[in-house]
Amino acid sequence: MLCLLATLVLFASSPTAVSAEEAKSPAAPGVAASAPAEAATTAPAPAFTKEMADSIANQKIAMDTIWVMIAAFLVFFMNLGFGLVESGFCRAKNTVNILFKNFVVFAVSSIAFLVLGFGLMFGDGNWLIGLKGLFFATGADNSPATGDVYQGVYHALNWTGVPLWAKFFFQLVFAGTAATIVSGAVAERIKFKAFVIFTLFMVGVIYPIGGHLIWGGGWLASKGFLDFAGSTVVHSIGGWAALAGIIMLGPRIGKYGPDGKVHAIPGHSMTSAAIGVFVLWFGWFGFNPGSTMAADGLSIAHVATTTNIAAAAATLSSMITAWMLLGKPDLGMALNGCLAGLVAITAPCAFVSVPSSLIIGILAGIIVVLAVFFFDRIRIDDPVGATAVHLANGVFGTIALGLFADPTVCPAAAAAKPGLFLGGGMAQLGPQILGVALIAVVVFALSMAFWFVSKLLSNGIRVSEEEEIEGLDYHEHGNSAYPNFQLVERR
Amino acid sequence: MLCLLATLVLFASSPTAVSAEEAKSPAAPGVAASAPAEAATTAPAPAFTKEMADSIANQKIAMDTIWVMIAAFLVFFMNLGFGLVESGFCRAKNTVNILFKNFVVFAVSSIAFLVLGFGLMFGDGNWLIGLKGLFFATGADNSPATGDVYQGVYHALNWTGVPLWAKFFFQLVFAGTAATIVSGAVAERIKFKAFVIFTLFMVGVIYPIGGHLIWGGGWLASKGFLDFAGSTVVHSIGGWAALAGIIMLGPRIGKYGPDGKVHAIPGHSMTSAAIGVFVLWFGWFGFNPGSTMAADGLSIAHVATTTNIAAAAATLSSMITAWMLLGKPDLGMALNGCLAGLVAITAPCAFVSVPSSLIIGILAGIIVVLAVFFFDRIRIDDPVGATAVHLANGVFGTIALGLFADPTVCPAAAAAKPGLFLGGGMAQLGPQILGVALIAVVVFALSMAFWFVSKLLSNGIRVSEEEEIEGLDYHEHGNSAYPNFQLVERR
Amino acid sequence: MLCLLATLVLFASSPTAVSAEEAKSPAAPGVAASAPAEAATTAPAPAFTKEMADSIANQKIAMDTIWVMIAAFLVFFMNLGFGLVESGFCRAKNTVNILFKNFVVFAVSSIAFLVLGFGLMFGDGNWLIGLKGLFFATGADNSPATGDVYQGVYHALNWTGVPLWAKFFFQLVFAGTAATIVSGAVAERIKFKAFVIFTLFMVGVIYPIGGHLIWGGGWLASKGFLDFAGSTVVHSIGGWAALAGIIMLGPRIGKYGPDGKVHAIPGHSMTSAAIGVFVLWFGWFGFNPGSTMAADGLSIAHVATTTNIAAAAATLSSMITAWMLLGKPDLGMALNGCLAGLVAITAPCAFVSVPSSLIIGILAGIIVVLAVFFFDRIRIDDPVGATAVHLANGVFGTIALGLFADPTVCPAAAAAKPGLFLGGGMAQLGPQILGVALIAVVVFALSMAFWFVSKLLSNGIRVSEEEEIEGLDYHEHGNSAYPNFQLVERR
Amino acid sequence: MKKIEAIVKPFKLEDVKKALSEIGITGMTVLEVKGFGRQKGHTEIYRGAEYVVDFLPKIKVEVAVPAESVPAVVERIVTAAHTGKFGDGKIFVYDLEEVVRIRTGERGKEAL
Amino acid sequence: MKKIEAIVKPFKLEDVKKALSEIGITGMTVLEVKGFGRQKGHTEIYRGAEYVVDFLPKIKVEVAVPAESVPAVVERIVTAAHTGKFGDGKIFVYDLEEVVRIRTGERGKEAL
Amino acid sequence: MKKIEAIVKPFKLEDVKKALSEIGITGMTVLEVKGFGRQKGHTEIYRGAEYVVDFLPKIKVEVAVPAESVPAVVERIVTAAHTGKFGDGKIFVYDLEEVVRIRTGERGKEAL
């Protein structure tokens, strides 16, 4: 400990040592180079200085980076959550297929985002797309320098003082999440290959465009649209793409009777589904608080609390709503409800007070139940409720930011204008509505176009009736998930 | 990196900038306001000062906060662990019910602790309960200020320099844990609604009272009673409440023969149970080391090690004990054994040496096996062993602190007096025994009272015989956990 | 926040306070004691100094420690991943046995590494083993002091500024991983007791010897052999031990037809296997980035990215390779592929560029598929593919470091010499090949010797034919994993 | 009385049940079985190795009926379960000597 | 010889087994089945949609016995499996032409 | 026609199937069952308590054959399923009145 203390006293005495560090670091900013030289005149003792000085200088970067990376790891872990929610909500005969999709979606995302997506989303460019540093995240960059000191082609991320690879990795896990949302919605009938190719397009093109508009310095960013952690960027984008996929695929065999009756097709494991939601809730503590992209203690604590309260409130409100409508508390609905609360609080988490998060959560839980009923009524067959959760509540959460925003709740909230209910009128709500609408149009159109072209160019994107009945596991993979169990499958 | 270095040199030159930050932060302490002004006279260069100074000033708070929050996330994740241990140890026909209970218990806890529990536990008050800042954690508070600088109504938490919401969130996940312990003990026969209401009472009243006595500045705190991470506060309180529940509910149908014979009722998935215990062990690294509530490296490393060694030792000692008594190594018992070791080391983890933790672990593993046998003999039907694990070992661990405490093992240990085996006589052991006894009386009485009143006011707290036989999943939720699997259920 | 700011201004004014802290801390380095005294002359204000100064002085240690500990927790969590991959890939009738093995392996590792392994591996000693501070990690040690200031018997770890127990715990979770690799390879036929005893030997002797050679300051370390996070130290060592075990046990009944035909023996739950791999991928973000053992932001971000890209690339390349060879995408193979990428990047993760990690990942995915076929052809019956994953790719990754190393990619890379493909010739590749060969000989020989002696001294290490057919769960544990499910087991 | 056993493809169960209900059959018992016959099994892949699954999932429907109902029941099942592809299954008819309804103790046709 | 098949409620299996043991029946074979009959199925809820589960879990107990034991066995099963509610199940009796014990090759009553 | 039911040990299924294929039996139906008999059950342990599992996993193989094939089939099964230990299982033979192949509507021996 003492040596660190000494470090602090003596840190400025060894500018050459500092330069050495600068040379070694691939991203050392050259701008402030004179400062240590000036400082060097005051401190006497020479020993241990290089390491100590470096150590202190690195502390903020290091702390920000470990926070961002740990948060990113948690978000990565959400892939497991999605995989389990989706497979749990589908039938045993499609389990391998769904798990495989959820697995490969992150692998494909990693490559697609490295090769193109990151540059398209965060590269300096025009109002719609990034144009510089497009491929392999190899544009000029002197991160972790921030603000005006930042010199590179990824200006949209110059507010966070972490290394470029930390920015890339954190953004990658978000991109993967958007792609994985689609997986559940199109489950139990889409061809494996079609989904893999869609993921490439989603993470390589659709998501980066939507993201550039909002987080990449594009048009919506300039209009004051806010989305702290991605109710729109991640969840609505995923949701619109999912909706397009569902429409192009049509419902599963047996889901809707000829008379229009809705037939439930129960998932094969509520254990999987429940594990999945717990893992997602856990991962969301990386998703939302991590979106500070800095070790900003006050904001992190605030965001984690609003996130949690919204999730808890939505769990209960969805449970109660379903209980009243159906007569019994339905676990599947409460699980969807929990996710709905998390999705809804994702945009406003840093901008609203804890009591507001409670209200947002309660509303999200009600909305998701009604949305599930609604989508079933209009014959949108979504095996896992991805549209009700991510689309409906992605939109709701984005709007809710415009209603409840309060710039004083934590340091990170300063960017917002007061919401409608806090007397801000349309100042913040206006851009939010604009953003919801624009993203809807852009993403839905791009997705429909993709599915349409896919259908034309390939043998169709849906498996045959026989394959669907006998299960995708056998037909797509020649495999079965539970060979030692006696299964009971009738549809 | 260089800009940070410059920061350090120049930090003091911009007191106004600091004041700006102070204005923005909702909890900035006003006390030390003059210091920066004084300092401002020495440093020359003006550039970058505000952000840099803030950044450095925030580092300790930030680091403490991210540690506390990450630890809290790990503890949150224990909900999954409990959900899986409990559902794995119960039958397939009750899986939805148990998962649902474990899910809703944290949602209810979140709301109950926000609305009332936190204030009751940590608000300034009398020897028994908190009286100030009761509702919605909205009392006056200038966290992260600590010690004498702290001005607010939650003095019991003024030793940790993290924001109020970090304190709230960290304490919330502990409260949730106490409530979830009960879930397993009353499984397979309690009405869903009765359990939900109990959870409200548990997290809103029972746990905060017990907690105030110990961690909230109440009577036991003043007597020198110590419990680092909650062997008593969390586990015994949960355990006593569970015991009361079991007594009021009675054993499951078929558990005890008319001749007094104990019939095993095997759980439906050792995979679930084993995942659950791994997740709990993992989460405990947030539970115990996180209870430093500060990024105190030496203590964290020490606590993680004692925690792990106790868990490992208890796993082995329970395995061996059961092996000797039953002739074969029994996984279920070893899983309980692992948890027993974790529960037992929870109170003393920061106060005992690593070798002591080894001994405590070994004893915990033996105790849990004997306790399982004991509770079965006295017809306390606890499907998951919650009483043997959390109650018996919560008590043991609390006492063990009084036996093995060594104030020199790590910085956090300084609060303890030497234990009996380290020549401290009854100095620490005395208060520990006192605490165990008082908590037993208070919590058991409150819980019994609750169950008793519930029974009177409602249609009973236990499902009907038919519902119990056919399963709570169908009767309570109209649902089944594994509809694609051929189940074999005869009881 | 302000109080911290004041801290920074005034930190040097209270040397006595610092000494107090020094006295309290069991490992405070005494060397730099004069520095604060000197510094004390410049700063005026006296208030709050002790805590503030301590706080700042502790920051680097604290940050390094929380990073190392969190990384270690993630690595610990990999035990769950291994448990699920292995049990998922085995039959339902052996599930309890495999889960139990994976559970007990970490418990035994914890004790064995505490009692002997750590000292043997990291204690100062000769070229082959440690000789000082052998037992209970109780050698003299003044960690977190580093470099020349370090005074103690664990010099090989003097480069990381974290407390001794952090070093111990981090190294322990690695040791546990090496042991758990063997578990899967010998599954479904080894006696429980034989495996437990092997684990003791593995973690108490084999792993520490291999580890001392490389990370403990032994012969290979002196030759310039590099292995950042353990492709060789953990994975190859585990792999060679596994290979020896497989050879001594022979294949499972029914695996190879009399005609030499390979019969697939499908695992019982692809859900378990997929969860397992996700958990491992998650845990690997502790394994590789954590091996910085310091909060070195640039290196951490770099290592996390190379790790992830290699995993993603290997997932895809293994999927495609298997698809081309077998006609369908095979989830089991892709899961193995993902792990192969992770194992291969483990040694070079800090030393190679992101594009290189992509290439390494692609190759690893191809290698693992070919290795699975190869081992099956030579009748090495490895139920989970441990040899193809950990041995083949542990070797490949270690060599790949010698091919792709680039000392400029991140601060942590400075230790490497340029690889063959970067114009470094054999400078780094030479030592790598040497290390692979030496470890192969040492570990394989020790393992074979152990199994051989075990066979002689006991009643054999393999269960009887009847036990194997009816399942180890019943025969070894008198237990069944899924008693409520109708199983279908014919082999 | 006769007992009719029909081995049918799993996804045809609902149709068979409906067809039987229409002619007043109010009770039946159903079992999960695996069938082996002309319908070829398939090859599955597991971590690189292939293996043949030659027992295919089928449903066995058991119905006890008065002798005179047999032709109608058989005809109904054939119609409902027919796809024309290998593996549609078989119907077996056995003599049934006695039936007892446990709830009431009724016997013979009364008990059906 | 006769073969007696009893469809009973799952939780009655233990009682039936015990009742049969008491009259010296030492062997039986048991199957998980699903039953459809007068006992109504129930409605389950899944993510907001309802669906009817009309096949209920039942146990089928199969016992091969000498012809003369039939009345006793039937009576025993009726008593043991009776609850008086719909769905108690049925007992079916068939003629059994031959029995072989695989272990010994014994045939007929010897083999039971 | 006759229906032959064989209760065998699970791991003997492959052998039985092979033995029957060799004499031209091309179809059979297989069920997972639990058996109770002379072969003693075993004691399992669960979290410290013991309990007896007395229903053991068995496989039931059902084959419909022309009457004249019965002796050959029985002999084959006995040979293939024999281990000589308790629990090897039993073979039951019933009369089978009618068979219908759903795919074609064929009846009787044609349908086998």
Ligand SMILES: Nc1ncnc2c1ncn2[C@@H]1O[C@H](COP(=O)(O)OP(=O)(O)O)[C@@H](O)[C@H]1O
């Ligand atoms: N001889 C038999 N004995 C018992 N079951 C049979 C027999 N032959 C066929 N089956 C059953 O009927 C099912 C369908 O028979 P299969 O020969 O595949 O097709 P198909 O009936 O269309 O000719 C089989 O899967 C099997 O369950």
Ligand SMILES: Nc1ncnc2c1ncn2[C@@H]1O[C@H](COP(=O)(O)OP(=O)(O)O)[C@@H](O)[C@H]1O
């Ligand atoms: N005609 C039948 N053929 C075969 N099984 C039947 C028949 N009728 C009833 N069963 C079986 O008997 C069970 C009980 O019959 P059910 O009509 O529900 O009640 P109960 O026997 O009390 O009148 C059913 O679930 C079904 O398995």
Ligand SMILES: Nc1ncnc2c1ncn2[C@@H]1O[C@H](COP(=O)(O)OP(=O)(O)O)[C@@H](O)[C@H]1O
């Ligand atoms: N009387 C019976 N009725 C129906 N099944 C029987 C009867 N006796 C035996 N079984 C079946 O045959 C199996 C083997 O019988 P068991 O008495 O254990 O051995 P063994 O046939 O070698 O004497 C039992 O598990 C059971 O499934």
